[in-house]
Amino acid sequence: MPWQQLVTAPHVLAVIDLDGTLIPFAPTPQEARVDSDTAALLAELMAVPGVTVGISTGRQRELVVELEQLFPALPIAAEHGVWRRSEGMWSAALAAIPQLDEIEASLRALAAKHPGALVERKSCSVCLHWRRVDAAHHDLITVAAEVIVDEWLETHQQLERLPVIEALEVRHRAAHKGGALSWLRSIAPPGACVLAIGDDITDEDMFVSLREGEVGILVAEHARRTQAQFRLPGPPAVHRFLRWLIDARNSQPLLGASGPTEIEPARVARKRSVEARxxxxxxxxxxxxxxxxxxxxxxxxxxxxxxxxxxxxxxxxxxxxxxxxxxxxxxxxxxxxxxxxxxxxxxxxxxxxxxxxxxxxxxxxxxxxxxxxxxxxxxxxxxxxxxxxxxxxxxxxxxxxxxxxxxxxxxxxxxxxxxxxxxxxxxxxxxxxxxxxxxxxxxxxxxxxxxxxxxxxxxxxxxxxxxxxxxxxxxxxxxxxxxxxxxxxxxxxxxxxxxxIPVGIDPERFAESSLSGPTGGELGSFEAMLGGRQLILGVDRLDYSKGIPERLEAFARLLEQFPEWRGKVSFVQVSVPTRSEVPEYAELRSRVEALVGRINGAYGEADWTPVRYLYRSYDQATLARLYRLAAVCLVTPLCDGMNLVAKEYVASQDPENPGVLVLSKFCGAAERMTLAQLVNPYHADGVAAELDAALRMSREDRIPPHRALRTVVWTDTASAWAKSFLDALRA
The missing domain is CATH 3.40.50.2000 (Glycogen Phosphorylase B;)
Structure with a gap:
């Protein structure tokens, strides 16, 4: 046990979280105060020889003024270490991030729909709290917040999403308590043994940064997954533990030998009934x-x-x-x-x-x-x-x-x-x-x-x-x-x-989702937008390998060479954001958006927009319904290992009235899905001609190839792939 080390080490650095650790939670950070007993305890701990105390909190700098006034010499890391106070002066470890204005506005709009929700803006992060939202609505606000944030993060790779207790935070990747701990180490005596105490998921960054022999204590009423070695049930127990540490350091080795009485292991060591196979x-x-x-x-x-x-x-x-x-x-x-x-x-x-x-x-x-x-x-x-x-x-x-x-x-x-x-x-x-x-x-x-x-x-x-x-x-x-x-x-x-050994999908999930997915909201607007027109659909990550600009050029050639389709078809391209930190992907997005504008400007009418470009992601149920609406799915990567969109489209179709899959011959899926309309994505006129043929295909002509494609999709499933590979590995 490390208690003797905490008692006898020449120097100890005690890094303590504030809300939920040193003081109880309150409905808002402004209402959580450091009372006289807590202040007295901190003062005693700071006075113990060989002990350096630091506070590491997610609070904004403005919300630790009370601590500054009580303890002018106390080192404080606010906003997970973005702001650092030492020797009475504040300094910023990271520059403010103005782009957070965008996600703050989106989260405030979401919070307005859920009474009790609160958005907290900090220098390098934004946090949506739902502690005071009706518990029956927690799942709704959680799902909505994750979708909003994950989509936004695809174009802001220096930031990350962090789930915290009854909240969700978007923060700079470098704004974490592991960095705060490193800073506090730098101002403590060299070789100080660290004691880290915290209650939140954000405190795991402290715990994972601890070195051999150092002590992490999770503050939680019930055990949960953590990198801390020990657990205390709440702030009152933290106070009693710190009282033990003060007394033990002041009267060593008598009290230190027995160890604190209330603390317990934070998690049971994993025991496997059999070795991993x-x-x-x-x-x-x-x-x-x-x-x-x-x-x-x-x-x-x-x-x-x-x-x-x-x-x-x-x-x-x-x-x-x-x-x-x-x-x-x-x-x-x-x-x-x-x-x-x-x-x-x-x-x-x-x-x-x-x-x-x-x-x-x-x-x-x-x-x-x-x-x-x-x-x-x-x-x-x-x-x-x-x-x-x-x-x-x-x-x-x-x-x-x-x-x-x-x-x-x-x-x-x-x-x-x-x-x-x-x-x-x-x-x-x-x-x-x-x-x-x-x-x-x-x-x-x-x-x-x-x-x-x-x-x-x-x-x-x-x-x-x-x-x-x-x-x-x-x-x-x-x-x-x-x-x-x-x-x-x-x-x-x-x-x-x-x-x-080709990869597959779970086709039953898409088949079921295509029937049971949501019919209102965005899909309702899709159906209204179509107005009886045939839908040509593309779904891809925004990646140069997917051939999206070439696909748009082919659609433009369809409208030019087969003008009878003007006003009768709509092309919807869903581009899922990805790798936006790579300059080539930002350039690709600009190129695609310029092409969409050019095509809509050249061929659009007051009551018809040829191309709808959607730079966002959709959940599986929405995608499955969208696949089912499409008369043609245009899957034309320039090169692709497999391309599962082709299989998802087939799985989502009505077997009695299926759409047509137009598929690049340069993706792995083409090797087995030979009855799709196979095309060369580099040949815009050829793709346009195949699109025209697909749009004219009768129901009777569409059903036989769809049945063959459906057999492939239901044979080459994800589970069949896993079984085939492992059987071959173990043969």
Whole structure:
């Protein structure tokens, strides 16, 4: 136990949260006051020899004036460390963010619909509180806030969403209590032992930054997942603990030997009835539901496919938390909460060290590998430093996989971010089977070998026991790359390991959602907008690989070459925001919006807008209904590993009156969905001609190809993909 260390260490840094920790919660921060007893306790603690006290709070600077007046020498980190007060002076660690005005306005509009909701604006964050909202409406305001914030964050990558107790906060990624703790360390005596006490999710940033032998105490009435080692039930217990610390330090070693009496372990150590038989590793983890009774969180096809497999195998899903912290790479293992209603599996997450988000993820993964693998060599950027960071990250993933699951677990690596992990596991003498699945294309040899480390990378990929790809084209390209770079021995290894195992969706979910999804609101406005016209639909992430500008040009050619369709069709393009921190994506958005304006200006009428461009995301139920409304779905990526939109569209159709799928021949889906209208997305006139044919197709002509496509979609499901891969890995 660390109590003796707290009592006998030459120096202790006590970092204490304010609301819910040192003082009880109040309906508003203004009503939460430091009473005379608390002030006296703080004064005694600050007077203990060898103890430095610091306050770390999420409050605005203006709301800690009372503490300033009571304790002029007390170091205070306000707004999670954005504002820092030392030696009587305030300084800002980060500049104010004026862009927060936009999300503040959106959240205030939402709060106005829910009596009791409160929006709190700070220098580098905005927080929506619903503590005083009727409990029956908590789910409604939570869902609405998450949708608003997540969509906005796609174009503001320096910010992040943070769920807090009965609230949601949008903040700068660097505005966290881990940074506040680092600052407080810098003004404490060197080598001081840290004691961190806090109650909120924001305090986890403090706890995860603690070093070996330091103490984190969660303040919570009931146990919950935390990185703190110990728990106290509430502010009165915190006061009693601090009283013990004062007395123990002043009379050591007599009181210190027994330890505090009220404190208890914050969480029970995880005990597994069997060792993990499977570890799935991906760059990011799926979102974790909060503990306790929850609304059912929507999950994607990959997640829904892997959850049952992980549950059956006592499995672990390992990946990046999404945060960047110093020092990072500390594994946090969390069993799932049965009350969430999701299959039981274990999450293992970690933070990136500083600079990895920029160098590994945004750098090498998104600006070297992503364009390379999709064949866009003019967009590729190769930096030695970013490659070195990629290798370091893959080595770290391998080490953490071994720490989480042991050397004998089967391991399934997901996608291009982690191509070197199999090699690193082999070097660490991993004895379990190791599989790798590439969700994106593999390019031809003459493109792949532009990578300065091409031979090393493909050799590392072939260190896996099984390599899964989406289509035969990608498999052939990979085998050719192995032959060209590694010779006959490499080709033999590739032919032995590479398998085509196409990814699918859960078609029943889309079929059901297309019938039961919402009919009012935005979809009602879609139907009114159509006014009996036929709907041509495109749904994509805003990415240069998706061919959205080329698609718009093809639609313009349809209106030019087949003028009879003017006023009779409407093209709706849904572009989901993504990777907006990369300059190329901002340029792409501008180009798409300019094209939309040009087409609408050239062909639009007072009562008809040819193109509706929607730069936002939709939930699955809304998308399924939108798919069902569409006479034609235009899926025309320039290059794509699979493209699940094509399968979602087919699954959402009315089998007795289906629409037509117009599909690029350069995506993996085209290999099995051969009865779609296959097109060359680079040939605008050809796409326009296929669109014309699709719009003219009779119901009798549409039904047979749809039945064949439907058979493919219901055969190549997400669960069938997971089963096929794992069966092959274990064969």
């Amino acid at each position: 499977l570890v799935v590793a991906s760059n990011r983890l799926p979102a974790a539901p909060a503990p306790g009774p929850q609304r059912q969180r929507e999950v994607g096809g990959l997640v829904s496919a892997l959850m049952p497999v992980l549950a059956e195998t006592s499995g672990i899903w390992l990946g990046w938390s999404g945060a960047e912290r110093d020092p990072g790479l500390r594994l946090r293992v969390e069993d799932s909460d049965p009350s969430t209603g999701t299959p039981a599996f274990t999450r293992a997450q970690f933070d990136y060290p500083p600079t990895w988000r920029e160098r590994f993820y945004a750098g090498f993964c998104n600006q070297a590998l992503w364009p390379l693998l999709h064949g866009f060599t003019t967009r590729v950027r190769y930096h030695d430093d970013e490659w070195n960071c990629y290798a370091d990250a893959n080595h770290a993933y391998a080490r953490l996989i071994g720490e989480a699951g042991g050397r004998s677990a089967d391991v399934w690596i997901q996608d291009f971010h982690l191509m070197l992990v199999g090699r690193e596991l082999r070097r660490a003498n991993h004895t379990g089977r190791i599989g790798f699945y590439l969700h994106v294309p593999w390019p031809p040899l003459d493109i792949w070998e532009t990578l300065p480390w091409a031979a090393e990378a493909i050799a590392a990929v072939l260190d896996h026991d099984l390599v899964g790809v989406q289509s035969k084209r990608w498999a052939d390209n990979m085998i050719a790359s192995a032959r060209g770079l590694l010779g006959a021995e490499g080709e033999g290894r590739a032919r032995d390991r590479v398998r085509v």
